[in-house]
Amino acid sequence: MAVSELKEGFTRHSVLAIFYGAIIMQPAVLFLQLYSGVNIGGAAQYLMALLFTQLGSLLGWELTKQEVAVIFYSVGTAAGLTYFIWPIYQAYLRTGPITKAFGIADALPWFVAPPAHSPAIILRNMLHPDWFPLIGTLGLGFVLGLMADTALGLVAAQLFVETEELPFPISQVEAQTIISLTEKRTEDMRIFLYATITSMGYSLILYTTPLITGFAPIPAPWFDLNYIMDSVGWSGGLLGVGTDPLYLVIGFIIPFKTVATAFVSSIIFYTVLGRYLYQVGIFENYSPGMNLGMSLQFYILDFLASPLVGLSLALALAPILFRPKIFLLAFKSLVKLSETARRAGYLPLPTLLAMYFIGSCGTIALTLALLPHLLPYAWALFLLGPGWSFVAMLVTARVLGETGLLVTIPYVREGVFVALPYSGYDIWFAPFYVTGYTFTLQPASWAGIIKAMKLTETKPGSFIKAYLYSTTLAVVLSFVYASALWAMTEIPSTHFPYTAIYWPISAMYTCLWVTKRLTILNPTFIGAFFVAGLALYAVSEIAHAPISAPGFYLGAATPPPYAIMMFIGAVMGRFVFPRVLGGEKWQRSRAMIVGGILCGEAIAVALGALISLLMKSMWILPY
Numbered sequence: 001m002a003v004s005e006l007k008e009g010f011t012r013h014s015v016l017a018i019f020y021g022a023i024i025m026q027p028a029v030l031f032l033q034l035y036s037g038v039n040i041g042g043a044a045q046y047l048m049a050l051l052f053t054q055l056g057s058l059l060g061w062e063l064t065k066q067e068v069a070v071i072f073y074s075v076g077t078a079a080g081l082t083y084f085i086w087p088i089y090q091a092y093l094r095t096g097p098i099t100k101a102f103g104i105a106d107a108l109p110w111f112v113a114p115p116a117h118s119p120a121i122i123l124r125n126m127l128h129p130d131w132f133p134l135i136g137t138l139g140l141g142f143v144l145g146l147m148a149d150t151a152l153g154l155v156a157a158q159l160f161v162e163t164e165e166l167p168f169p170i171s172q173v174e175a176q177t178i179i180s181l182t183e184k185r186t187e188d189m190r191i192f193l194y195a196t197i198t199s200m201g202y203s204l205i206l207y208t209t210p211l212i213t214g215f216a217p218i219p220a221p222w223f224d225l226n227y228i229m230d231s232v233g234w235s236g237g238l239l240g241v242g243t244d245p246l247y248l249v250i251g252f253i254i255p256f257k258t259v260a261t262a263f264v265s266s267i268i269f270y271t272v273l274g275r276y277l278y279q280v281g282i283f284e285n286y287s288p289g290m291n292l293g294m295s296l297q298f299y300i301l302d303f304l305a306s307p308l309v310g311l312s313l314a315l316a317l318a319p320i321l322f323r324p325k326i327f328l329l330a331f332k333s334l335v336k337l338s339e340t341a342r343r344a345g346y347l348p349l350p351t352l353l354a355m356y357f358i359g360s361c362g363t364i365a366l367t368l369a370l371l372p373h374l375l376p377y378a379w380a381l382f383l384l385g386p387g388w389s390f391v392a393m394l395v396t397a398r399v400l401g402e403t404g405l406l407v408t409i410p411y412v413r414e415g416v417f418v419a420l421p422y423s424g425y426d427i428w429f430a431p432f433y434v435t436g437y438t439f440t441l442q443p444a445s446w447a448g449i450i451k452a453m454k455l456t457e458t459k460p461g462s463f464i465k466a467y468l469y470s471t472t473l474a475v476v477l478s479f480v481y482a483s484a485l486w487a488m489t490e491i492p493s494t495h496f497p498y499t500a501i502y503w504p505i506s507a508m509y510t511c512l513w514v515t516k517r518l519t520i521l522n523p524t525f526i527g528a529f530f531v532a533g534l535a536l537y538a539v540s541e542i543a544h545a546p547i548s549a550p551g552f553y554l555g556a557a558t559p560p561p562y563a564i565m566m567f568i569g570a571v572m573g574r575f576v577f578p579r580v581l582g583g584e585k586w587q588r589s590r591a592m593i594v595g596g597i598l599c600g601e602a603i604a605v606a607l608g609a610l611i612s613l614l615m616k617s618m619w620i621l622p623y
Contacts, residue, residue: 006454009066009462010469013056017071018078018466021048022473025079028610030481033082034491037498043602044079045072050599053181065182066458072178073449074466081474083439084482087113087131087138088491089503090429091121098504102511109426111137111370124490126483137370141363141431145438146471148359150464151352152389152435153446156397157460158346161451163330166401168451169253170594173404175455177595188592195596196603199245203601206243208608218243222561224292229271235288236278238270238295242565246601249594251569252577254403258551259570262403265555266563269304270296277303296559301518304556305411306525311553312409313526314533316394318549321534322541345461360385363433371426380416381432388412389435395553396436396444401451402550406444407557408436414513415521428514441467 025044033039049072056063063071094113099105105116111134114120120128126135160166180188210216222240229237242248251259274295277283285298320327335349342348347355364381368374374381392409399407413434417427435443450460485491492499512518537549555563578586 006457006459007064007066009064009068009070009453009456009458010465011067013052013061013063014067014070014074014466015469017048017052018074018470019473021071021075022078022470022477025075026082026474026477027481028606029079030082030085030478030485032610033085034485034496034499037502039080042076042080043606045076046599046602047606048072048075049178049181063182065179065456066462068178068182069175069453069456069458070462070466072174073452073463074470077441077467078470078474081439081471082478082482083142083475084126084478086439087126087134088482088486089506092492092503093507093510095121096504096507098507099511102515104425104511104514107425109371109429110134111431112429124486126479126486137366137431140366141433142439142475144359144362144366145433146359146440147355148363148385148389148433149435149438149440149443150446150467151347151355151359152393152443153441154347154352154450154460155349155356156393156443156447157450158333159327159330159394160397160401160447161454162333163326164401166398166451167255168401168448169404170250170400171404171448171451172455173253173591173594173598175452176591177599178452178456180592180595191589191592192596192599195593196600199597199600200604201600202245203604204608207601207605208611211608212611220244222292226290226292226295229275230288234271234275236283236286237272237275238292238299238560240292240559240561242561244562244565244601245597247562247565248569248572249597250404251566251571252573252590253594254566254570255548256570256574257546258403258548258554259566261548261551262555262558263563263567265552266558266560267555269307269556270299270560273303274299292559292561300410301520303525305415305520306522307529308409308553308556309412309415309521310526310529310531311533311556312395313391314530314537315398315549315553316391318534318537318541319394319398322538343459345459345464357386360389360433363431367430367432371430373424374422374427374430377420377422377427380420381430384413384416384434385432389433392435393443396442397447399550399554400444400448402548403554405554405558406442406448407554409557411520413437414518418513418516418519419521423516425514428510440471 021044025048029039029044049068052071053063053068055061091113093099094105094108095116096105099108113134114128114130118128118130119125120130125131161168176188177192180192206218206220210220221244222242225239225241229235229239274283274286278286283299283302285302286295290298331349361382364378364385367381368378392412395409396407399405420427441449449463452458453460453463489495492503494500533549533553536547536552539545540547540549558566573586573590577590581589
C-alpha cells in the first residue's frame with residue numbers, strides 16, 4: 001500500500017472517544033486491578049470501539065476506519081495505564097512488614113518513598129510536599145523512557161513492517177475487526193457476533209463464575225497435569241492443558257510451521273528437560289506434588305532464564321549476520337524518508353536515534369546524579385539500557401511479527417545486578433531505562449500497531465499523536481484516582497484482596513533479589529543456547545528445513561498448556577475447518593472468528609470483575 005493512500009485518524013471524534021474512555025473506564029480498571037488483579041484495559045478497547053461506532057451512527061457521525069483504529073489502540077492506554085499504583089506500592093515497601101523483616105525498609109533510597117514517619121505516608125496524602133521530589137524523579141524517568149521506547153518502536157516498525165513485511169497475525173485480526181465494524185459488512189458482523197457470544201458464554205463459566213462465587217467449574221487457565229507426571233514417575237516434567245480459548249484460536253492464524261515448532265520446543269524444554277534437570281539436581285526447587293504455576297516460577301529461576309537469554313541473543317543477531325541487506329535497507333529508508341512518508345508521520349533515523357539515546361542515556365545520567373557512587377558500574381547500566389533494550393526489541397518484535405504473541409525475556413536486569421560485585425540496595429530501584437521494565441508501550445507492540453495502521457490505511461503519525469495524548473491523560477487521571485483511593489483506605493488491605501495477598505509476595509521476591517539470595521543467569525547455559533540458536537537459524541533460513549527459529553524461541557518461552565492449545569488450533573485450522581467450510585470461506589472467516597473470541601472474552605472478564613465488585617462493596621457503607 002502506498003503511503004500516500006494513508007489518511008488521518010486523530011480527529012475530534014477520536015479525541016472525544018479517548019477522553020471518554022479514560023474518564024469512565026480508568027477508575028474501574030484501577031479499582032479492579034487493586035481488588036482482583038484483573039486489568040480490563042483490553043476490554044476497554046473493544047467496548048469503546050463498539051460504543052462509538054454505534055453511537056456515531058445515532059448521532060450522525062460516520063466514523064471512518066482510521067478514526068476507529070486510533071480509538072481502538074489508544075483507549076487501552078488511556079484506561080489501562082494506572083501508573084500511580086507504583087508509588088503506592090513503593091510506599092508499602094517503605095513501611096511493610098516484609099521489607100522490615102529483611103532489614104531493608106529504612107535502607108531504601110530516598111527516591112523510593114518518603115520516610116515512614118512522614119505525614120505523606122501516615123496520612124496517605126500524595127499531595128504532601130514530601131512526595132514532590134519523588135514524583136518529579138519518577139516523572140522525568142517516565143518521560144525519558146517513553147522517548148526511548150517510542151524511538152525503538154518506530155525502528156521496529158520500519159524493520160519488520162515496512163522492510164521485512166512480517167504478517168503480524170493478531171494485527172491482521174484486529175484490523176479486520178475494525179474494518180468490519182466501520183463498514184458494517186453483514187456476513188462479517190454475523191460471524192463476529194456469533195464468535196463473541198460463544199466466547200462470552202464460555203468465558204462467563206471460565207472466569208466470571210469464579211470471580212463471583214469463588215467456585216471454578218473449569219480450572220483457569222489450565223488443567224494441571226503435574227500430579228499425573230508425578231504418579232507415573234516423571235517428576236519434574238511440567239505438563240498441562242490450557243482452558244483459555246484465546247490460545248486455541250491464535251493457532252488458526254499463526255503459520256503452521258511456526259506453531260508446530262513451538263509445540264515441539266515447549267514439550268522438549270518443559271516436559272523432557274524438566275524431568276532430566278530435576279534428576280540431575282539443576283531443577284532443585286521442584287518437589288513432587290508442586291502445582292504447575294509454582295513449578296514454572298521455580299523452573300525459570302533454576303534454569304530457563306539463561307537459555308532464553310542465549311536464544312534471544314541468537315535470534316537478534318542471526319538475521320544481521322545472515323541477512324544484513326535487510327537491515328541496511330531498513331536503515332537506509334529511514335535515513336532518507338520520502339515526502340509521502342514524512343506526511344504519513346514517519347520520523348527519520350537521526351531523529352529516532354537522538355530520541356533513543358537521549359531517553360536511554362538520560363535515565364542513566366539521572367541515576368548517576370542520584371547515586372554518584374554507582375559510576376564504576378555505569379557500564380552495566382549502558383549494557384542493560386541502550387544495549388540489551390535494542391536486542392530485546394529485535395527478538396520480541398520478530399516473534400510478534402511471525403506469531404502474533406508478545407513474549408518477554410525474564411530476569412535479565414535482575415541477573416546482571418546479582419552478578420555485579422555491588423551489595424547496595426539502591427541500584428535495584430534506580431530509575432534507569434530497560435525496555436520491558438517500563439510502563440509505556442513496548443517497542444514490539446509499536447510495530448504491531450503500526451502494522452494495523454497500515455492495514456486500515458491510517459497514518460502512523462495519527463497513532464503517535466493519539467498515544468502521546470492518551471498517555472498524558474492516563475498519567476494525570478491515574479494520579480487523581482489512585483491518590484483518592486489511597487486516601488480512602490490503606491493499600492494493601494482487606495478492602496483490596498488482591499493487594500493483601502500478592503503485594504507481600506511481590507515484596508518478598510523484591511527482598512530476595514536485592515539481598516542477592518537468588519541467583520539466576522548461568523554464562524555456560526547462555527553461551528550454549530546462543531550457539532544452538534545460531535545453528536537453528538542457519539538450518540531453518542539457509543538450509544530451508546521445515547522448522548521455525550522464532551517458533552523454537554516461542555516454544556521455549558511458552559509453557560506446554562498454551563503451546564498444546566495453539567497446536568490443536570493450528571491442526572483444526574489447517575486440516576478440519578477448510579474441509580468443513582471450504583478453503584476460501586475459512587480464509588475469509590477466521591479473522592472475524594478470532595476477533596470475536598477476543599472481544600467476548602474481554603467483555604466477560606470485565607463483566608465478572610464489575611459484578612464481583614458490586615457484590616462485595618458493602619465495606620464503603622457506614623454500617
